[in-house]
Amino acid sequence: MLEELRSAVWVQRLFQKYLNVAFIESYNLLINNNRQIGNRFWINTPLGELKVGAAADVVLIDYDPPTTMDESNFAGHLIFGLAESTVDTTIANGKIVMKSKELLGLDSERIMAHSREVANKLWNRF
Secondary structure (H helix, E strand, O other), rough: OHHHHHHHHHHHHHHHOOOOOHHHHHHHHHHHHHHHHHHHOOOOOOOOOOOOOOOEEEEEOOOOOOOOOOOOHHHHHHHHOHHOOEEOOOOOOOOOEOOOEEEEEOOOHHHHHHHHHHHHHHHHOO
């Protein structure tokens, strides 16, 4: 999703022919609007906050910022730095589904082998 957000920033800048547009608007789309839209569809499961009864989806990202990161520049790091970083741990609905870059409860090797098989069949159809 962050790649799309970064693309949205650049598309708007090119379209407007002005390099100072779209950053905060795009950031708000990700941080505020996505949560609000999601809450319209999942009324019984609050999104965008960590509390009992909420969806509790969290990702821990392996990110070593090249510059100091604080509240004044977090949006820039989120859009332009974190988007290129590796996800280390994923918690979905309060359950750890990936830890230390390993998917839990899935046979990754079997899934990758099947994916290659299906991809080869698809390419052979062309």
